[in-house]
Amino acid sequence: MLSLNHTGVSHTVFHLLGIPGLVDQHLWISIPFFISYVIALLGNSLLIFIILTNRSLHEPMYLFLCMLAGADLVLSTCTVPQALAIFWFRAGDISLDRCITQFFIAYCTFISESGILLVMAFDRYIAICYPLRYTTILTHKLIGKIGVTIFLRSYCTIFPIVFLLKRLTFCQNNVIPHTFCEHIGLAKYACNDIQVNIWYGLFVIMSTVVLDVLLILVSYVLILHAIFHMSSQDARHKALNTCGSHVCIIILFYGPGIFTTLTQRFGQNIPPHIHILLADVCILAPPMLNPIIYGIKTKQIRELVVHILFAKQK
Numbered sequence: 001m002l003s004l005n006h007t008g009v010s011h012t013v014f015h016l017l018g019i020p021g022l023v024d025q026h027l028w029i030s031i032p033f034f035i036s037y038v039i040a041l042l043g044n045s046l047l048i049f050i051i052l053t054n055r056s057l058h059e060p061m062y063l064f065l066c067m068l069a070g071a072d073l074v075l076s077t078c079t080v081p082q083a084l085a086i087f088w089f090r091a092g093d094i095s096l097d098r099c100i101t102q103f104f105i106a107y108c109t110f111i112s113e114s115g116i117l118l119v120m121a122f123d124r125y126i127a128i129c130y131p132l133r134y135t136t137i138l139t140h141k142l143i144g145k146i147g148v149t150i151f152l153r154s155y156c157t158i159f160p161i162v163f164l165l166k167r168l169t170f171c172q173n174n175v176i177p178h179t180f181c182e183h184i185g186l187a188k189y190a191c192n193d194i195q196v197n198i199w200y201g202l203f204v205i206m207s208t209v210v211l212d213v214l215l216i217l218v219s220y221v222l223i224l225h226a227i228f229h230m231s232s233q234d235a236r237h238k239a240l241n242t243c244g245s246h247v248c249i250i251i252l253f254y255g256p257g258i259f260t261t262l263t264q265r266f267g268q269n270i271p272p273h274i275h276i277l278l279a280d281v282c283i284l285a286p287p288m289l290n291p292i293i294y295g296i297k298t299k300q301i302r303e304l305v306v307h308i309l310f311a312k313q314k
Helices: 023-053 060-077 080-089 096-129 131-137 140-166 183-187 195-227 233-266 272-297 299-313
Strands: 013-016 093-095
Touching (some): 023 060, 023 272, 060 080, 060 096, 080 272, 093 096, 096 131, 096 195, 140 195, 233 272, 272 299
Antiparallel strands (some): 013 093
């Protein structure tokens, strides 16, 4: 690709390289990407269908799970098809506006998922600590307001980054060694000072994802305190079981991201393609595994899935 080194011209088209160092292996890498994406589409779509069409599942926990499945669909769809186009057709060219749109949707969805996981922890706290008031506290009206608040928080925190990027002049290299667009990954090709972008990006992470993690930890400390003060062993086992699926998804969602951040900070000797593969895992793994985890660990959903499959076979 043509690279211009003077500040009079700003790139309007960039080229996503894919996974540098593994370009000759793109076809093989595309196989797990494609399989993961298909599983994510089918699993989350089925989960949403089951929850929305069965009134017995119109409870707060399942409605929040439906939100999570919807976010998973958006997150995977805005990134994985682009990666597959690079792997299969070497179609890595992307306009600046489309690149910004892609990262905007991906970041908004990621922060929304973090917010949904937080309210799911709050849901478990209410269910275990205040079971008699559960349905009166988490009404459908409140759940709707929570959903809107989660969306507005992610939108309002990410939208300023669009202006921070649009003000930049991209006169350096326009080849991006990645499968999708990222904020700082794009900003570093600007000739301008990007300190504002770096500090605002840090503020967004600290005020959303990091804050969510801390509040989730507080919620589970209170939940565990309540569980271990229950007199009945069966009640303790049931309470722990209701939290099992959510804890698995929390680990799955935040674990790869934390590991990626640590390797980027302290793993200077790790090859670039490892960092990119880890970033892709953060996008691929949660949407693929979330419906599987809830399908296996939640009896109502598991029975309905079996019923749907059995009915179709008949």
